[in-house]
Amino acid sequence: MTDDRIEPPRTAGERETLRAYLDFHRATLAMKTEGLGDEELRRQSMPPSTLSLLGLVRHMAEVERVWFRKTINGEDLPLVWSDEGDYQVAYDASRSTGAEAFDAWRREVEHARRIEAEAESLDVRGFQARWGEEVTLRMVMLHLIHEYARHNGHADLLREGIDGTVGA
Template sequence: MTTQRTTEERTTEERTTEERTDDESAGVERIGPPVIADEREMLRAFLDFHRATLAMKCEGLTDEELRTRSMPPSTLSLLGLVRHMAEVERAWFRRAINGEDVPLVWSDEGDFQAAYDSADSTRSEAFAAWRAEVEHSRRIERAAASLDITGRQPRWDDAEVSLRMVMLHVLLEYARHNGHADFLREGIDGTVGA
């Protein structure tokens, strides 16, 4: 006798079309970075590769699955990572490099940890904010005359930072959190791989 598993217990591939979520990350195109390119194009390509990787890790999951936390007391979830990366994009490109006086997305008080609390969040809310910040970041980077332009990072005692450093820092943030996303996704439905 076969036991019927609930929707949540079945992997994405086992679910019917009706059971799958209306996934804003569906159809993510992830293009591998070039092996030969100038510095700026290489940084752009690696950033976009890692942005797409995060979106791919969220493909096919319901809001509830995206809010699944790793283990107590951690509040880390895939949806929390998407929200956090929206904050990272905003803080480094809009606030530091572009000098915009904009609050964080999920905290007027500047609390970066608020983004990780995805208990009441939805895929559409988180992905809309993240995609908007990614587009702002791309626009700011493309408008910059060179990687040597600078801005100020208030969270680092108002330190002067170059666009080069910002792109590398954000790239490292994605790489680190995509590792977390690998483990979170595997724990949700067994999906592994980059």
């Protein structure tokens, strides 16, 4: 694994720090999946779990889309992997290739970066339909950092099970 992640700054302002930590965790997911083929990406953890690296990438594409495009930007669009709004479909790694999943994830990350960069402040609000309430861009960025950190822990264990690679 090549670790070319950029360390978040130690003394930056709030927005720069949030942006840097989110990008650090995005880069961590990419690093944990680096160099693997579709079969390795589809390898599941242990029964009864069907969790796989490919499923995690698909899930994070959905997470990026829902929180930035739908919640903050107010876009009326379906989920990436399900027209019916079934969030769990993303974990089904049999439904796409690694290239398709990474393309979707990278597109959603770019949309998210654009939305965040164009927002006037971290106090910009959007409506989170699942919770039925407004949330700020600040909360969304913190939520995504949390979501990536949790799933990157899963990714670390999955990668170790595939080829023994561990670290960062």
